[in-house]
Amino acid sequence: DGKYLVSLIEGDGIGPEISQSVKDIFSAAGAPIKWEPVDVTPQLRDGKTVIPQESIDSITRNYVALKGPLATPIGKGHVSLNLTLRRTFNLFANVRPCKSIQGYKTPYDGVDTVLIRENTEGEYSGIEHVVVDGVVQSIKLITRQASERVLRFAFQYAEDIGKPKVRAVHKATIMKMSDGLFLRTAREVAKDFPNVEFDSEVLDNSCLKMVTDPTPYNDKVLVMPNLYGDILSDMCAGLIGGLGLTPSGNIGDECSIFEAVHGSAPDIAGKGLANPTALLLSSIMMLQHMGLYEHANKIQSAIFAVLAEGKTITGDLGGKAKTHEYAEAVIKKL
Ligand code: IPM
Ligand code: MN
Numbered sequence: 001d002g003k004y005l006v007s008l009i010e011g012d013g014i015g016p017e018i019s020q021s022v023k024d025i026f027s028a029a030g031a032p033i034k035w036e037p038v039d040v041t042p043q044l045r046d047g048k049t050v051i052p053q054e055s056i057d058s059i060t061r062n063y064v065a066l067k068g069p070l071a072t073p074i075g076k077g078h079v080s081l082n083l084t085l086r087r088t089f090n091l092f093a094n095v096r097p098c099k100s101i102q103g104y105k106t107p108y109d110g111v112d113t114v115l116i117r118e119n120t121e122g123e124y125s126g127i128e129h130v131v132v133d134g135v136v137q138s139i140k141l142i143t144r145q146a147s148e149r150v151l152r153f154a155f156q157y158a159e160d161i162g163k164p165k166v167r168a169v170h171k172a173t174i175m176k177m178s179d180g181l182f183l184r185t186a187r188e189v190a191k192d193f194p195n196v197e198f199d200s201e202v203l204d205n206s207c208l209k210m211v212t213d214p215t216p217y218n219d220k221v222l223v224m225p226n227l228y229g230d231i232l233s234d235m236c237a238g239l240i241g242g243l244g245l246t247p248s249g250n251i252g253d254e255c256s257i258f259e260a261v262h263g264s265a266p267d268i269a270g271k272g273l274a275n276p277t278a279l280l281l282s283s284i285m286m287l288q289h290m291g292l293y294e295h296a297n298k299i300q301s302a303i304f305a306v307l308a309e310g311k312t313i314t315g316d317l318g319g320k321a322k323t324h325e326y327a328e329a330v331i332k333k334l
């Protein structure tokens with residue numbers, strides 16, 4: 001029927017409500033997407049957390065998935081499902097644009113930067129053990145292969161979106177070997193992209209400078225190892241109003257998963273209070289990734305128009321609208 005199948009992981013807590021907004025807005029916009037619901041409730045197989053095979057098959061078949069929040073256990077239990085998904089599909093680049101929303105005031109105006117986070121290794125390798133009682137070792141794994149892969153992606157991405165400046169963010173001053181390898185690889189990859197300017201910055205300095213004045217980062221794509229990207233992307237989200245407003249895409253060679261980075265907010269789940277913007281903006285990144293630019297632009301303009309008006313916005317943004325009222329306002333703009 002000329003439609004693209006996309007796997008939909010609605011997620012926990014507020015996941016189903018915000019997914020409903022995406023579905024309603026997409027169908028009102030005539031976006032040629034057919035959703036294939038996918039259940040990723042973990043199964044334990046041979047002591048390992050795995051996701052059901054049908055779900056893996058669905059995502060592999062469809063190449064793209066949209067994902068709501070999945071609850072992550074803290075300090076115990078199974079490996080985070082979010083991480084399992086990234087690993088299962090080798091989603092090596094995590095793209096996190098951070099752009100101020102017109103109409104939503106924060107102390108920072110006109111933020112418009114992009115973070116690209118290595119998404120498969122670093123401190124997220126999950127290699128930890130007790131050496132002796134009271135002494136624990138966690139391995140930070142950095143390989144040239146994974147570094148090069150995400151760096152090449154970042155340079156290409158920078159060229160493609162017309163921000164031909166890449167900055168590697170690192171801590172090679174201290175992590176001389178691991179971050180040193182990442183930084184050396186960045187310098188090597190830079191040679192293959194003569195049209196992209198390259199420089200580097202130490203992470204703590206990036207944080208200081210960004211919260212002081214983020215505008216010098218507007219023409220840049222920042223690329224960094226996994227944990228730094230996790231932390232810095234939350235900080236950047238803070239500059240524009242929080243995780244309710246920032247999209248994210250996990251990109252791999254075989255498939256890609258677009259997701260909201262915020263949590264499942266169990267305290268407000270099922271009450272129709274959740275803000276679906278982050279998942280919506282992620283779904284727009286997904287449309288762009290699929291080459292469906294017209295639908296992406298149309299939906300994006302409608303969302304930005306509603307946010308700019310500031311009348312029908314959810315409680316987290318200072319409004320009184322229910323999730324579905326916000327979605328309906330977006331649909332009216334379409
Ligand atoms: C993120 C999240 C995840 C991470 C959690 C939920 C595993 O914080 O996507 O940034 O740490 O990567
Ligand atoms: Mn995070």
